[in-house]
Amino acid sequence: MRAIHNIIAVAKYESKTLFRSWFFRIFSILSLVFVFFYNFITQTGIGWPNQDMIALPSMIPFTNLYIINLAQAIIAVFLASEFLKQDKKLDTTEVVYMRSITNADYVIGKTLGNIWVFVMLNLIALGMVAVFNMASPYTRFNLLPYIYYFLLISLPTLIFIMGFSFFLMSVIKNQAVTFLVLLGYIAATLFYLQNKFHYIFDYMAFKLPMTWSEVVGFSSLKDIMIHRGIYFFLGLGFIGLTILLLRRLSQSKLVKEVVVSFSVLFLATGILLGFIYIRKITNEEGHRSVMLEINNRYAGMKVVRVQSYDIELEHLGNQIAATTTLNIKNAEKEALNEFVLTLNPGLEVQQLSGARYTREMQLLKIQPEKALQPGDSLKISIQYKGTIDESFCYLDQTPLQLENWKNSPNGVTDKKHAFVTPEYLLLTPENRWYPTAGVSYSSKGLNWLTSQFAHFQLKVKATKGFTVLSQGKKTEDENGTTLFQPEQPLTQISLAIGKYQTRSVTVDKVTYTLSFFDGHNTFDQYFKVLTDSIVPVIRDVKKSWEIKIHREYPFQRLQLIEIPVQFCSFNHAWSSAGEQVQPETVYMAEGGFKMSGTNFAGVKRMSQNQNRDHNNNETVSPRETEAGYLKRFINDTFLSSKVDPMGAFNGIRIGGSGPNLNTTDILNPYFIFPNYYNYLNFIASPAYPITNRVVESYLSKSATEGGNMFIRTMMGLSGDEKGNIALQNRSFADILEKQADSDILNNVIQTKSGFLFALMKGAVGPEKFDEFLRGFLDDRKFRIIQVEELNQEMRNNFKLDLNQYLPQWYTSAMLPGYILVDTKAFKIQKDNQIKTVISFVLTNTENISGAITVTFRLGGFGGGGGGMRRMGGGGGGSDENIEKTVVIGAKESKRLTFLLNRDPRMMTINTYASHNLPSTISQRFDKLEIDPKGEGSDKDEVIPYTDGSETSEIIVDNEDKGFRIVQPVSKSFIKKLFTSDVPDDELKYKGMNLWNPQVEWTLTTNEQFYGKQIRSAYYCKGGTGDRKAIWSVPIKEGGYYKLYAYIPKIRFGRGGDNQPDDIYEFNVTHDDGVDHPVVKADARESTWIEMGTYHFSSDSAKIELTNNTKSRFVFADAVKLIKEK
Amino acid sequence: MRIEIKGLNKVYPNGNHAIKDVNMTIESGMFGLLGPNGAGKSTLMRILVTLMKPSSGQVLVNGLDLMKDRKEIRSMLGYLPQDFRFFTKLKTYEFLDYAARLAGLTNGKSRREIVEKMLEEVGLYEARNRFANNLSGGMKRRLGIAQALIGDPKLIIVDEPTTGLDPEERIRFRNLLTRVSDKDVVIILSTHIVGDISSTCTDMALMNKGILSYKGSPEHLIELARNNVWKITATETEYFEIQEKYPIISSIPSEEGWEVQVVSKEINGYLGERIEPNLEHAYVNFMENELNQKWIEI
CATH class of the missing domain: 3.40.50.300 (P-loop containing nucleotide triphosphate hydrolases)
Known part of the structure; x- marks a missing residue:
């Protein structure tokens, strides 16, 4: 009892002392003020609504504690290192030390006193946050996450950092050094260690996935408790060590022994928890390796065809019990003695009738009683029970890919692939919750890849009061069993069981349902009048979309189902369809978390601001406004293939993309396209298993052209370019086999798909080919199509044989390369109309045929990309585009002429897989003049080979041998130490950030740069002349030369030409000395700027460009010399 | 206790x-x-x-x-x-x-x-x-x-x-x-x-x-100093001599020169008288005479 009294006494006065210190007061006030304004802005109607917080109320306390935790961890370090420093110096402490108090009482009291003050600060801050939350017009209040996050984030962090600080101070005995060591430790965990070893070093729970769902709570509470327990117990252990190291004579041997025991126990517990944590991960990795190895062993086995599934499933809290009856057919040409089915290894088979079987983790090796002859069928029934082993999912994801994912904005949300809990159930095909034929994935090529269309019937028994959702027509019987019978054969089926509310509307024979969790209908406030006129809006959007993609929605229903926020899927290389999009179904993250299309509050605020800013006198009715919200939601959520990368930077976490990274195309997991292709058609090709994916890529790309050029300008390489770079000197087959980076793989597939279809469209004619392909697929829905069937139809219709394209396209590492010269654009009068003629010379410099697509954009700016999307616009596009595909032979030049009925604003040439970087070349056309003598018509004529170069010109580009850069080594040791490995650093060409240009010379690409095929340049921030670019131009014949520099004009910002005049300072070394010409860039365009005439007679001329300029940035591109006659 | x-x-x-x-x-x-x-x-x-x-x-x-x-x-x-x-x-x-x-x-x-x-x-x-x-x-x-x-x-x-x-x-x-x-x-x-x-x-x-x-006891320490404490009336010149020879407890200027209190067994040649020792005297006497330590004036 005396001990408790002593501890309380020390704690009370320690906390008083701390609370009254100016340092702490200033920190507290600043923190509370920051929290106040942060919440004022994000949670009240006055500020800007934060989408994450609206979608998931638990993000409110989480985000705020995140901020407070970060600040207080640093402050706690400083204050804790005061401990003992004060105690050492002042004799005042002696009057405490001579008292009858144990060292343990004293240190514990000091610790508690410090912690208590920070706890109070946290509680006050959280209280303030809660008040804002409760008053927020955007979202609801939930008390539980406040408690959970406080206990799981703040407390263990405080205990650990204090204990560790005390301990270090006791050992180092110098406050300044201790402070530096601790700050270094914090910096290391924040910037370098981050998520290494699955966040084990993340003592502040900075990156640890801890999203709390209102439906399932924490998805992995056990892992979180273990992780936080590590630091909690280590903290206690360090406090114990501090007691033992305290320089005061102890007065109780017993207490000392107890402290020793507990210190050892706590430290051991912390370390043990760390081992358990790591072991779980390594076990999982090992587990996955074993499963992959098993898959690889059986990947070559013949696969049976499942014609129908009859599944009966009962949800038993944390388990499921199911019986699946499969109707199997041998569609091979040989008899089968054995075949494999895949079933999630967490589901234990209790009985299998109709054949013998053995189980090897995820595989069921089925041996029919007698060999299954070609064409024969077999019915087997499998009874199983258990839960989903999620480590089985996504075996194609390598550890590196998972590491990269952790750094992404989605990485902090968590990684659940299934839910089997009493409160909720979600099973998707990736889980293999019912047996499927063949293996799920093999790392040895793609020959295992298959898809099957089967008839499904699903019967589900769930807890009363829960809604069951799956594909197909739904009926419920009096026993509470729900039956699902899809009308068409499907490739897969999924299941969700939860407490849902459902609303539906039928539009033109398709029933649209929205199923959301109880209470998750904050969107209602934005749709008060539209409910009775929603049908025409949906019809209108659907129609526009389907006109664009030339396909019709094939199902009778579309379900939008809300699922817990922690659900995560990864993209497979062989399909862009994620688990969120299933036949007839789209699973949406809880509350619309990280879905920009659901940010109704933000959109409403934006439109209010726009109306206010433009003094908009137009009256928009509430109905029209709400229709706009709905259209935007549909377009952004379901009709865009990629997520706007600007939207991806929504969170506040440190780390992730920086200015040197190239943009990563983030695929939209809710893109509905799979319901227009993947779940209808499958093209099977044993020789080229990637064929279906290539067709899918082609069809989906044509559905969503464009892209945010603004971002591309800022962030550097586009997806196509990355694909192009990967293809330099590597064949498609090689990349498919070895490429681990799924982003690059997707881009390669996209590039190669575009290229293949361009070749075919060029041979047949684009419209004709597209029409043929669409018709072919429409006639063969819900079944597998052998590629030979497609080839036969192509031969019949166009006398075109895929086999003349596919082998080289698949196995050759060669790529075409294009040069574009002599572009002419003018108007003519023809047939009593004014028409526009665009003509240019295209040369293929390589020994392989190529194909390009020329797109003329007629009409205004914007459309599919280029800046902020206007309300109501989006995926449908509003420009008229004319597309022409041209095939060009190896080492061939052509003069291409196009006759257009209207002026094009821009011409874009897509070179697909080629040596050209960027892979698209754009050219704008300003006001065109009428040429009274001009004439033109659509022409594609082969001309003598030319690469457009003038023999009298000597050009040295930054890609040539004669160019080099000179700059100081700038990366500091500290920076090297803490810069995490960024995969994009491996790419030769980096992003260009014009708001915050790189200090060092950085190689980047842009259409505005000079280059025959690779349009690249070096750029850096304007400086003081410490950096140079030097061209050494070879001179064969001495004489006077006119010197030019190519100065690119890069537009940035939506305002157009609003950048300051670019001034370039050169040093030219010539026969008469050194001149310093100053060059001003052309205001309108990238072009050659003359620098004067000089006499050169040595073997090379030296031209230097320095970064000594007041301009924001400097480009070093190319120089040209033309000999004077 | x-x-x-x-x-x-x-x-x-x-x-x-x-x-x-x-x-x-x-x-x-x-x-x-x-x-x-x-x-x-x-x-x-x-x-x-x-x-x-x-x-x-x-x-x-x-x-x-x-x-x-x-x-x-x-x-x-x-x-x-x-x-x-x-x-x-x-x-x-x-x-x-x-x-x-x-x-x-x-x-x-x-x-x-x-x-x-x-x-x-x-x-x-x-x-x-x-x-x-x-x-x-x-x-x-x-x-x-x-x-x-x-x-x-x-x-x-x-x-x-x-x-x-x-x-x-x-x-x-x-x-x-x-x-x-x-x-x-x-x-x-x-x-x-x-x-x-x-x-x-x-x-x-x-x-x-x-x-x-x-x-x-303090009294005993004082007793040890009995007969060893002197009050000397000194001239200016004598004062400087006394400073060199004996530990000075106090010095007060007077009409004749200085009134100096010293601790010593004897004060040969100087005009002075024995006085009642106090603890301070006793301390100095002890340090100087018993311990043969030079007393350093604070």
Whole structure:
């Protein structure tokens, strides 16, 4: 009892002392003020609504504690290192030390006193946050996450950092050094260690996935408790060590022994928890390796065809019990003695009738009683029970890919692939919750890849009061069993069981349902009048979309189902369809978390601001406004293939993309396209298993052209370019086999798909080919199509044989390369109309045929990309585009002429897989003049080979041998130490950030740069002349030369030409000395700027460009010399 | 109450032998510990208040071993260190309450009464809500003694308590200690201000270079100086000579030149008379004549 009294006494006065210190007061006030304004802005109607917080109320306390935790961890370090420093110096402490108090009482009291003050600060801050939350017009209040996050984030962090600080101070005995060591430790965990070893070093729970769902709570509470327990117990252990190291004579041997025991126990517990944590991960990795190895062993086995599934499933809290009856057919040409089915290894088979079987983790090796002859069928029934082993999912994801994912904005949300809990159930095909034929994935090529269309019937028994959702027509019987019978054969089926509310509307024979969790209908406030006129809006959007993609929605229903926020899927290389999009179904993250299309509050605020800013006198009715919200939601959520990368930077976490990274195309997991292709058609090709994916890529790309050029300008390489770079000197087959980076793989597939279809469209004619392909697929829905069937139809219709394209396209590492010269654009009068003629010379410099697509954009700016999307616009596009595909032979030049009925604003040439970087070349056309003598018509004529170069010109580009850069080594040791490995650093060409240009010379690409095929340049921030670019131009014949520099004009910002005049300072070394010409860039365009005439007679001329300029940035591109006659 | 010190030694890690084989017994009452700077007084104090371990030897406090029974001994300790500062963020009342709690006064109500009474006794009641850092020098010392006395300790150690205090404060301080010493407590007063000992202590020890040089009553020390203390009337020239020859206790200018008090067995050739020694004389006499140490005038 005396001990408790002593501890309380020390704690009370320690906390008083701390609370009254100016340092702490200033920190507290600043923190509370920051929290106040942060919440004022994000949670009240006055500020800007934060989408994450609206979608998931638990993000409110989480985000705020995140901020407070970060600040207080640093402050706690400083204050804790005061401990003992004060105690050492002042004799005042002696009057405490001579008292009858144990060292343990004293240190514990000091610790508690410090912690208590920070706890109070946290509680006050959280209280303030809660008040804002409760008053927020955007979202609801939930008390539980406040408690959970406080206990799981703040407390263990405080205990650990204090204990560790005390301990270090006791050992180092110098406050300044201790402070530096601790700050270094914090910096290391924040910037370098981050998520290494699955966040084990993340003592502040900075990156640890801890999203709390209102439906399932924490998805992995056990892992979180273990992780936080590590630091909690280590903290206690360090406090114990501090007691033992305290320089005061102890007065109780017993207490000392107890402290020793507990210190050892706590430290051991912390370390043990760390081992358990790591072991779980390594076990999982090992587990996955074993499963992959098993898959690889059986990947070559013949696969049976499942014609129908009859599944009966009962949800038993944390388990499921199911019986699946499969109707199997041998569609091979040989008899089968054995075949494999895949079933999630967490589901234990209790009985299998109709054949013998053995189980090897995820595989069921089925041996029919007698060999299954070609064409024969077999019915087997499998009874199983258990839960989903999620480590089985996504075996194609390598550890590196998972590491990269952790750094992404989605990485902090968590990684659940299934839910089997009493409160909720979600099973998707990736889980293999019912047996499927063949293996799920093999790392040895793609020959295992298959898809099957089967008839499904699903019967589900769930807890009363829960809604069951799956594909197909739904009926419920009096026993509470729900039956699902899809009308068409499907490739897969999924299941969700939860407490849902459902609303539906039928539009033109398709029933649209929205199923959301109880209470998750904050969107209602934005749709008060539209409910009775929603049908025409949906019809209108659907129609526009389907006109664009030339396909019709094939199902009778579309379900939008809300699922817990922690659900995560990864993209497979062989399909862009994620688990969120299933036949007839789209699973949406809880509350619309990280879905920009659901940010109704933000959109409403934006439109209010726009109306206010433009003094908009137009009256928009509430109905029209709400229709706009709905259209935007549909377009952004379901009709865009990629997520706007600007939207991806929504969170506040440190780390992730920086200015040197190239943009990563983030695929939209809710893109509905799979319901227009993947779940209808499958093209099977044993020789080229990637064929279906290539067709899918082609069809989906044509559905969503464009892209945010603004971002591309800022962030550097586009997806196509990355694909192009990967293809330099590597064949498609090689990349498919070895490429681990799924982003690059997707881009390669996209590039190669575009290229293949361009070749075919060029041979047949684009419209004709597209029409043929669409018709072919429409006639063969819900079944597998052998590629030979497609080839036969192509031969019949166009006398075109895929086999003349596919082998080289698949196995050759060669790529075409294009040069574009002599572009002419003018108007003519023809047939009593004014028409526009665009003509240019295209040369293929390589020994392989190529194909390009020329797109003329007629009409205004914007459309599919280029800046902020206007309300109501989006995926449908509003420009008229004319597309022409041209095939060009190896080492061939052509003069291409196009006759257009209207002026094009821009011409874009897509070179697909080629040596050209960027892979698209754009050219704008300003006001065109009428040429009274001009004439033109659509022409594609082969001309003598030319690469457009003038023999009298000597050009040295930054890609040539004669160019080099000179700059100081700038990366500091500290920076090297803490810069995490960024995969994009491996790419030769980096992003260009014009708001915050790189200090060092950085190689980047842009259409505005000079280059025959690779349009690249070096750029850096304007400086003081410490950096140079030097061209050494070879001179064969001495004489006077006119010197030019190519100065690119890069537009940035939506305002157009609003950048300051670019001034370039050169040093030219010539026969008469050194001149310093100053060059001003052309205001309108990238072009050659003359620098004067000089006499050169040595073997090379030296031209230097320095970064000594007041301009924001400097480009070093190319120089040209033309000999004077 | 009794303290027995047997064969006590303390050698610091740098080799400094601060206390050499000290043996003494201290009974209840005021005990003075006198000696020059560096004599080892503070080291002895810190050992007695369990802030430091001796290198060898034993200390028994009422039969309790200082090394083994630290808990019990600490519960009867009160200590005012030499360089005493404050928790700058605590008020006078709070600081004393903190000390009272640590002294074992667990009951809130009675502790409040005791703290208030102590504040009145040391004359700090009016300043109880002032931050301890804002007290004057004398008030700080009073607070220091208050926290040393709170909880009725049986062994009170005060190290240089009156340094820097004005005469009035010094007298108040001595009176306070004297009142406490009437009870069965040991108060060890370590000082180099002789007047503090002469006015309060019944027993004393004299330490020099770590060695216990004298243990006994102040009166006996004074007795040792009898016949060795002179008052000399000197001229200007003689004064300078006397300065070189004898330890001077005081020198007052007079009409004839200087009136000088010196300690010496004899004053050959100078006009002077023997005077009644006081403790200061006795201290100097002891240092000079008994220990053959040159007394350094402070």
